[in-house]
Amino acid sequence: MKSVRLALLGCGTVGEGVVRLLRQNSAMFERKLGVPLELAGVADRSLKPIPALGIDKGLITRDAAALIGRGDIDIVVELFGGYEPARTLILQALAAGKDVVTANKALLAAHGGEIFRAAVKASLAVGFEASVGGGVPIIRTLREALAGDRQRAVYGIVNGTCNSILSMMTDGGAEFADALKQAQRDGLAEADPTVDIEGHDAAHKLCLLVTLAFGVLLEPAQIHTEGISRLTLADIDYARELGYTIKLLAIAKDDDGAIEARVHPTMIPARHLLAGVAGAFNAIYIHGEALGSSMYFGQGAGQMPTATAVMADILEIARHRLAGARGGAHALGYPVAHLKRARVKPMDDVICEYYLRFDARDQPGVLGAIASILGRNGISIVSVIQKGRGVETTVPVIMRTHEAREKNLKRALATIGRLKMVERPPVFIRIEERL
Ligand SMILES: NC(=O)c1ccc[n+]([C@@H]2O[C@H](COP(=O)([O-])OP(=O)(O)OC[C@H]3O[C@@H](n4cnc5c(N)ncnc54)[C@H](OP(=O)(O)O)[C@@H]3O)[C@@H](O)[C@H]2O)c1
Numbered sequence: 001m002k003s004v005r006l007a008l009l010g011c012g013t014v015g016e017g018v019v020r021l022l023r024q025n026s027a028m029f030e031r032k033l034g035v036p037l038e039l040a041g042v043a044d045r046s047l048k049p050i051p052a053l054g055i056d057k058g059l060i061t062r063d064a065a066a067l068i069g070r071g072d073i074d075i076v077v078e079l080f081g082g083y084e085p086a087r088t089l090i091l092q093a094l095a096a097g098k099d100v101v102t103a104n105k106a107l108l109a110a111h112g113g114e115i116f117r118a119a120v121k122a123s124l125a126v127g128f129e130a131s132v133g134g135g136v137p138i139i140r141t142l143r144e145a146l147a148g149d150r151q152r153a154v155y156g157i158v159n160g161t162c163n164s165i166l167s168m169m170t171d172g173g174a175e176f177a178d179a180l181k182q183a184q185r186d187g188l189a190e191a192d193p194t195v196d197i198e199g200h201d202a203a204h205k206l207c208l209l210v211t212l213a214f215g216v217l218l219e220p221a222q223i224h225t226e227g228i229s230r231l232t233l234a235d236i237d238y239a240r241e242l243g244y245t246i247k248l249l250a251i252a253k254d255d256d257g258a259i260e261a262r263v264h265p266t267m268i269p270a271r272h273l274l275a276g277v278a279g280a281f282n283a284i285y286i287h288g289e290a291l292g293s294s295m296y297f298g299q300g301a302g303q304m305p306t307a308t309a310v311m312a313d314i315l316e317i318a319r320h321r322l323a324g325a326r327g328g329a330h331a332l333g334y335p336v337a338h339l340k341r342a343r344v345k346p347m348d349d350v351i352c353e354y355y356l357r358f359d360a361r362d363q364p365g366v367l368g369a370i371a372s373i374l375g376r377n378g379i380s381i382v383s384v385i386q387k388g389r390g391v392e393t394t395v396p397v398i399m400r401t402h403e404a405r406e407k408n409l410k411r412a413l414a415t416i417g418r419l420k421m422v423e424r425p426p427v428f429i430r431i432e433e434r435l
């Protein structure tokens with residue numbers, strides 16, 4: 001091979017970052033590979049020539065399928081995003097003998113099985129480092145650096161939008177709606193932020209992390225997913241008073257085959273390393289049986305950080321091609337045929353400690369009534385804070401519980417919510433004390 005030739009599908013935020021790296025570092029890439037890495041074509045519906053980046057008219061096409069089909073293309077880099085036509089184009093690329101690099105977590109979470117099977121069948125690679133953690137190299141770390149250990153738990157701050165909003169609430173005292181607007185102004189949240197703030201993006205990423213960590217296949221629908229849109233500043237402040245910070249965590253645990261996988265706001269001890277991960281940064285904290293705990297931290301999104309992860313996949317695949325090696329049989333850390341379908345523990349069976357908030361009338365017997373219902377459901381209380389006595393007619397009662405089964409907690413909260421002296425539905429937030 002005299003060069004390795006790339007087809008880029010999508011020259012938006014990340015795609016343009018890839019082109020910048022190709023241009024800035026072309027001499028270094030050639031030294032690393034021994035041959036030049038060349039951009040052979042860019043498919044994009046709205047791209048205009050960018051002379052400063054070497055994207056001239058002749059390089060641009062609207063016909064992605066024709067670009068993929070060209071005989072001079074070695075690697076197809078899919079950065080359109082979304083499900084279609086990305087899925088069809090990736091399958092076409094593999095069928096045409098091209099390796100693929102993608103950053104598309106939503107697509108891989110929903111159709112990864114089909115895509116990785118097609119890659120194995122064609123003895124081709126699918127690189128997807130940029131799909132989780134942006135510039136944080138967590139895919140390779142789980143697949144290669146940690147391959148010798150049995151992973152027991154993964155805790156990820158994997159959505160920069162949510163983490164930025166939570167930081168603005170925690171450190172700047174903003175209410176959720178104001179923090180979201182600020183994140184939108186700062187370019188950290190989309191105009192329609194639903195996929196991020198309701199936790200779906202984190203769930204897509206958790207699917208991939210679970211496969212790499214535990215060797216099982218999950219679909220997003222199997223993951224209990226709650227976002228941050230119902231969090232209040234009051235709960236963030238009470239959490240702080242109790243010594244906790246609230247983060248949107250993507251959590252997975254493997255208890256000898258019993259898999260937990262959930263995304264939800266979580267209270268973690270304020271002294272924990274993950275609690276200090278602020279703004280748009282991402283971090284993935286992993287507990288391995290032999291290694292113990294390790295954490296991987298960095299820029300979770302953005303043009304150049306994400307482009308570095310895409311580039312790392314391109315270089316790895318190019319090296320393989322140049323060495324005459326083929327295949328991505330172990331892209332997920334296991335032969336695809338060895339991956340199992342996971343049965344995820346129902347939330348009713350999950351055992352956690354809980355933060356509870358009741359907005360109750362300030363009258364005698366309230367605490368006793370609540371505590372007795374909790375007790376009857378097997379839930380014991382660690383601490384209680386009652387706010388504003390004698391000033392308001394309704395006062396928040398804050399409790400922290402010992403470990404309890406979620407089914408029992410929900411039953412107790414339903415009963416408490418029916419008490420006349422409790423004004424609004426009780427609020428609960430799960431606590432991860434020993435992560
Ligand atoms: N941005 C990040 O920080 C980040 C981080 C990690 C992973 N990712 C992933 O990287 C991928 C790309 O994200 P991005 O932020 O670069 O997206 P983007 O800025 O929207 O770029 C996508 C580009 O592809 C074009 N495109 C999309 N569908 C097309 C189609 N069917 N035909 C022709 N052109 C099409 C878009 O054109 P239009 O503008 O006309 O739509 C746009 O120019 C996504 O899978 C995303 O989840 C992004």
